[in-house]
Amino acid sequence: NFMLTQPHSVSESPGETVTISCTRSSGDIANNYVQWYRQRPGSSPTTVIYEDTQRPSGVPDRFSGSIDRSSNSASLTISGLKTEDEADYYCQSYADNNWMFGGGTKLTVL
Amino acid sequence: EVQLVESGGGLVQPGGSLRLSCEAAGLTFSNHWMTWIRQAPGKGLEWVSNIKRDGSEKYYGDSVKGRFTISRDNAQNSLYLQMNSLRAEDTAVYYCARLIYNNGYHWDYWGQGTLVTVSS
Numbered sequence: 001n002f003m004l005t006q007p008h009s010v011s012e013s014p015g016e017t018v019t020i021s022c023t024r025s026s027g028d029i030a031n032n033y034v035q036w037y038r039q040r041p042g043s044s045p046t047t048v049i050y051e052d053t054q055r056p057s058g059v060p061d062r063f064s065g066s067i068d069r070s071s072n073s074a075s076l077t078i079s080g081l082k083t084e085d086e087a088d089y090y091c092q093s094y095a096d097n098n099w100m101f102g103g104g105t106k107l108t109v110l
Numbered sequence: 111e112v113q114l115v116e117s118g119g120g121l122v123q124p125g126g127s128l129r130l131s132c133e134a135a136g137l138t139f140s141n142h143w144m145t146w147i148r149q150a151p152g153k154g155l156e157w158v159s160n161i162k163r164d165g166s167e168k169y170y171g172d173s174v175k176g177r178f179t180i181s182r183d184n185a186q187n188s189l190y191l192q193m194n195s196l197r198a199e200d201t202a203v204y205y206c207a208r209l210i211y212n213n214g215y216h217w218d219y220w221g222q223g224t225l226v227t228v229s230s
Contacts, residue, residue, distance in 0.1 A: 001172075033214035037155070044205060044220040045155065051214045090155050094215065097169045099145075099157035 002026045004091050004102035011108040016081050020105045022091030023073040030067060034074040035092045039104075045090065049076060083109050112136040112219045114206050119224030126196050126228070132189040132206030132221055140164070140184035143209040145217060146191045148202035148226075156202075159191065160209060173199075196228045 003025040012018040022034065036049040047056050049065035052074065067074045074093075078085055086109045091102040118130040132144070146158040159180040160169045168180050179192040189206050203225050207217040 033216070035216045037217075039155075044222055045217075046220070047216060047218060050216040051212060054212075056218070088154075092155075092216075097160070098171075099160070101155040101157065104154040 001098050002093075002095060002100060004093060004100050006089075006091060006102040006105045008103070009106040009108065011110055012081055014081050014083060014109055017077065017079040018081060018107065020076045020078075020089055020091075020107070021073050022075070022102050023071065024093065027095055028069065029072045029074060029093075030069050032093045032095050034065070034067060036063075036065060036074075036076045037090045037092060038087045039090065040087045048089070078107075081109050085109055112208065114208065114219055114221035116204060116206055116221045116224035119204065119226045121227045121229065122196055123230050124197060124228055127192070127194045128196065128226060130191040130193065130204055130206075130224060130226070132191075134187045134189065134206075134208075137208065137219075139182075139187040143211075143215075144182060144189045145207045145209050146180060146189075147205045147207055147217070147220075148200075149205070149223070150199070150202045153202075158204070161189070193226070196226075198228050200226060201228045202226060 005023045033051045037045040038048045039045040048063050053065045062079045064077045088104045090104045113135045116132045122128050145160050161180045177195045181190045203223040205223045207220045210218050
């Protein structure tokens with residue numbers, strides 16, 4: 001099994017850009033798609049990025065995803081931060097019928 | 111509109127059993143893999159189990175393997191999780207979610223969750 005490691009928390013000001021990383025412990029990050037889920041307090045998670053870079057309908061293009069094979073990591077970038085972006089963000093991937101989440105990153109927009 | 115509604119959570123003693131249900135509406139239930147995912151209080155998300163469209167394949171996370179059983183009834187548009195030999199560390203909100211495939215898999219709809227508390 002592999003692990004996905006995220007920073008515990010990040011903070012940034014409204015209007016700025018923030019990037020959340022997700023590093024895979026073993027196996028090539030490019031071998032299996034990475035998803036990003038947002039969870040606001042008291043709510044169920046929702047998808048903001050799937051298949052590394054794809055945005056579901058309704059997710060603004062301020063949200064983008066990427067992978068970097070050199071660091072074996074994925075990243076979620078949110079530009080033009082709004083207070084409504086404040087939430088927990090989880091990366092997720094899978095391999096061999098094991099489905100893993102990162103530990104989650106609390107985004108504070110202050 | 112797709113709706114997933116979990117039920118069956120509650121307080122149970124260590125070593126006890128509980129059966130969770132997830133009723134689906136607004137989708138052709140039998141066309142989709144389904145998943146249970148849990149979240150301990152104040153903690154992150156943890157994948158619990160997947161089940162194939164017709165129930166012929168089932169997969170479990172290491173922490174629940176041998177104790178939990180996933181099943182479904184496509185005629186009733188329902189997903190289930192039978193939880194046995196419950197432990198304090200199984201205390202969590204349990205979500206059901208639809209697993210969809212495009213070029214890869216991801217969960218596009220989640221229920222609101224049902225809380226399971228394991229305590230004496």
